[in-house]
Amino acid sequence: MKNLLIIPLLLLFLITGCGNSDDENNAPLEAQTLTDVSYGTDAQQKIDIFLPYDRSINTKVIVLLHGGSWVGGDKSDVASLVPVLKIQFPDHAIVNMNYRLATETSPAYPKQIDDIKSVLEHLKSNNYQISSNYAFIGxxxxxxxxxxxxxxxxxxxxxxAICDVVGPADFTDPNYTSHPLYPSASQVLVGSSSPTQEQIETINPVNHITTQSPPTISFYGGQDPLVPATQGPRLKAALDNANVYNEYNLYANGGHGDWDEATYADVYSKMTLFLKNRF
Structure with missing residues (x-):
């Protein structure tokens, strides 16, 4: 009789034990903040990674890319956007990246594109429990x-999805080629103040738009002293011609992203809606 009682008790213990183990294995992953993670050997190749609570291999990723004319800037310049994104997209991971800056002897292209590739490869090859679905905010x-x-x-x-804030999109724009800063921009980008047609086409975003290009939202300033206001319409026209969903926004009195709080509130409101609908 005692043996008959012991067997059910052992079975109950085993079942209960297995249940506890499963609960532990299936426990939601805690949120994590990882700062200055190296994705390459250069000191500038650093990223900050913000991983959400209860993430999985389906967790989408928002990647931030700072400005600085390809020669300056830092991920800290856009760090204030991270808490805003956390509120609006609590289930998304956020990655704020630095890239190697251009110098007189080392142009921006192709190394900065290579850095984006390296960041995404790093995210894929490490066990962060996130997906390979990305949205860029640049x-x-x-x-x-x-x-x-x-x-x-x-x-x-x-x-x-792409969120483009005052980004150069077409270096064949006459308003760009006649701009006094155009030679220095091309020098920084490809190492020549008089780039060849092939070089221009290589670094020219609109030249690479296809029907499979991702949805894009853009924001430009009508009084931008660095990036001509005509860049927005030219980008929109190229996307429209390829039947790619896009939204174009012009702030007629705005400069190069140095906008007032009301304008930025409008930018982030439209950006948030775009990402929720398209990402």
Whole structure:
């Protein structure tokens, strides 16, 4: 009789024990903040990673790219956007990246595009428990890099949406080619103040737009002293011609992203709605 009682008790213990183990294995992952994570050997190749609570391999990722004319800037410049995104997208991971800055002897292209590739490869190869579905938010030079990478180099179409804030999009724009800063911009980008047609086409986002390009929202200033206001309409026309969903916003009195609080509130409101609908 005692043996008959012991067997059910052992079975109950085993079942209960297995249940506890499963509960532990299935416990939601805690939120994590990882700062200055290296994704390469250069000191500038650092990222901040913000991982949400209860993430999984389906967790989408928002990638931030700062501006600075390809020669300056830092991820700290856009760090204030992280808490805003956390509120609006609590289930998304956020990655704020630095990239190697251009110098007199080392132009921006191709190394800054290579850095985006390296960041995404790092995210894929490490066990962060996130997906390979990305949205880019880029500012100025970072917006140019976002557009160029997504349109020309994202062969697997993992970039699902782009938010472009005053990004150069078409270097063949007459208002750009006649701009006094155009020679220095091309020198920084490709190492030549008089780039060849092939070089221009290579770094020119609109040249790489296809029907498979990701949805894009853009924001430009009508009084921008650095990036001509005509860049927005030219980007929109190229996307429209390829039947790619896009939204174009012009702030007629705005400069190069140095906008007032009301304007930025409008930018982030439209950006949030765009990402919720398209990402």
């Amino acid at each position: 500012f100025s030079a970072g917006a140019h890099l976002s557009l160029l990478y997504a349109y020309a180099y994202d062969t697997e179409h993992n970039v699902k």
